[in-house]
Amino acid sequence: MRTIAYAFTALALALAASAAAQPVAIVGAKVHTVSGAVIENATVVITGDTITAVGAGVRAPAGARVIDGKGKWVTPGLINSAAALGLTEVGSLQDTNDASARGDRGVAATFKPWEAINPDSVLWAPTRNEGVTSVVEVPSGGVVSGQAAVVDTAGTTVEELLRKAPVAFVLNFGATGGGGGGGAGGASQGPTSRAEALDAIRALLTEAKTFPSRKGAYEAGNTRALVTGGAQLEALQPVVSGTALVLVNVDRAADIRLVLGLAKEFGLKIAIAGGAEAWKVASELAAAKVPVVTGALDNLPADFSSLGATQENAALLRKAGVPVILTAGTRETFNVRKIRQHAGNAVAYGLPWAEALRAVTLTPAEVFGVADQIGSIAEGKVANLVVWSGDPFEFATDAEHVFVKGREVQGPSRQDQLAERYKTGKRGK
Numbered sequence: 001m002r003t004i005a006y007a008f009t010a011l012a013l014a015l016a017a018s019a020a021a022q023p024v025a026i027v028g029a030k031v032h033t034v035s036g037a038v039i040e041n042a043t044v045v046i047t048g049d050t051i052t053a054v055g056a057g058v059r060a061p062a063g064a065r066v067i068d069g070k071g072k073w074v075t076p077g078l079i080n081s082a083a084a085l086g087l088t089e090v091g092s093l094q095d096t097n098d099a100s101a102r103g104d105r106g107v108a109a110t111f112k113p114w115e116a117i118n119p120d121s122v123l124w125a126p127t128r129n130e131g132v133t134s135v136v137e138v139p140s141g142g143v144v145s146g147q148a149a150v151v152d153t154a155g156t157t158v159e160e161l162l163r164k165a166p167v168a169f170v171l172n173f174g175a176t177g178g179g180g181g182g183g184a185g186g187a188s189q190g191p192t193s194r195a196e197a198l199d200a201i202r203a204l205l206t207e208a209k210t211f212p213s214r215k216g217a218y219e220a221g222n223t224r225a226l227v228t229g230g231a232q233l234e235a236l237q238p239v240v241s242g243t244a245l246v247l248v249n250v251d252r253a254a255d256i257r258l259v260l261g262l263a264k265e266f267g268l269k270i271a272i273a274g275g276a277e278a279w280k281v282a283s284e285l286a287a288a289k290v291p292v293v294t295g296a297l298d299n300l301p302a303d304f305s306s307l308g309a310t311q312e313n314a315a316l317l318r319k320a321g322v323p324v325i326l327t328a329g330t331r332e333t334f335n336v337r338k339i340r341q342h343a344g345n346a347v348a349y350g351l352p353w354a355e356a357l358r359a360v361t362l363t364p365a366e367v368f369g370v371a372d373q374i375g376s377i378a379e380g381k382v383a384n385l386v387v388w389s390g391d392p393f394e395f396a397t398d399a400e401h402v403f404v405k406g407r408e409v410q411g412p413s414r415q416d417q418l419a420e421r422y423k424t425g426k427r428g429k
Contacts, residue, residue: 026046119160252306
């Protein structure tokens with residue numbers, strides 16, 4: 001029996017390899033390249049995992065599989081920049097959660113959550129079926145949550161999923177990182193006010209800066225007690241040298257100003273995540289060239305840090321010149337797929353359509369350092385793209401063909417199987 005199973009698997013792999021080797025030509029579509037102009041009646045050629053041609057006068061190669069793109073829209077695959085796919089299956093069940101680490105006194109700079117990704121999570125399929133081809137996996141909790149990574153939404157192993165890691169360190173400030181929980185001293189002994197949290201972060205960054213010159217004494221046990229362990233301080237070196245991006249979860253406008261000051265004081269390269277009140281400090285964010293990763297559905301405050309929440313946040317930030325990334329958030333991993341609805345809502349509240357598409361494709365690729373690979377449709381880029389039945393930000397539009405690394409990856413998700421089961425009374429395959 002096992003021999004038969006192995007033979008079947010080998011045959012399936014051979015067929016998949018053969019299909020991947022056949023070029024694909026999407027012919028006659030409206031192509032939103034994002035990095036360039038929109039091209040009407042265009043052809044996109046995929047060879048292997050790469051886009052090998054794009055243009056109005058491009059001919060389909062001999063032997064190619066041809067997809068009729070007439071009346072269709074083609075865009076880069078969508079990127080959700082705040083996700084925990086494969087890390088959090090059910091939020092309320094701790095044994096399905098691998099997105100946070102205990103760390104050392106609230107600091108988990110060495111934490112690499114992507115190492116624990118479950119490629120068999122049932123949440124991958126509905127996500128990619130909605131046109132999301134990459135996500136940024138972000139850890140949570142503590143003051144320093146850990147490191148983030150860009151992964152694709154199709155693959156059978158972590159190595160196949162992983163596109164680039166690390167792409168950022170995650171820091172919490174405000175209600176989640178001081179004055180409301182967590183802290184450099186740990187959840188039970190952490191800062192109880194934002195000012196105390198700021199002091200704790202300053203102490204951490206100062207010790208990280210001086211750690212290389214004190215490493216020998218630390219390893220010999222000849223230093224006073226440090227605010228966290230040597231491994232954490234070692235891991236923070238790219239942060240204090242300004243070479244690594246720091247994604248700071250913070251909502252209140254006053255807190256964002258404090259974070260901007262901290263970044264200037266220590267020479268940090270930062271992006272704001274959450275940013276419910278970021279619109280209030282849009283001009284300061286623009287002047288500092290700090291991107292904001294935010295949603296587009298918050299029309300009511302979730303807590304006292306987001307009293308100024310508005311669905312016009314993204315539009316106001318972009319109008320001021322702030323690079324904006326739209327996300328569906330990390331709290332509900334089963335809703336990562338809803339990023340295009342966030343984009344549609346942002347358009348309804350003033351964000352220009354082209355800017356909304358850029359906010360879920362090329363801008364996140366640029367901010368997280370993978371724009372040379374994904375985020376736009378151009379010759380030589382990785383073939384992560386989607387063929388839509390129409391405007392992807394319209395509710396009734398379908399993602400008809402989804403390609404990740406040149407392979408069409410759509411298939412029935414668990415939701416589809418359950419829907420079929422309850423409609424017909426039959427179990428899905």
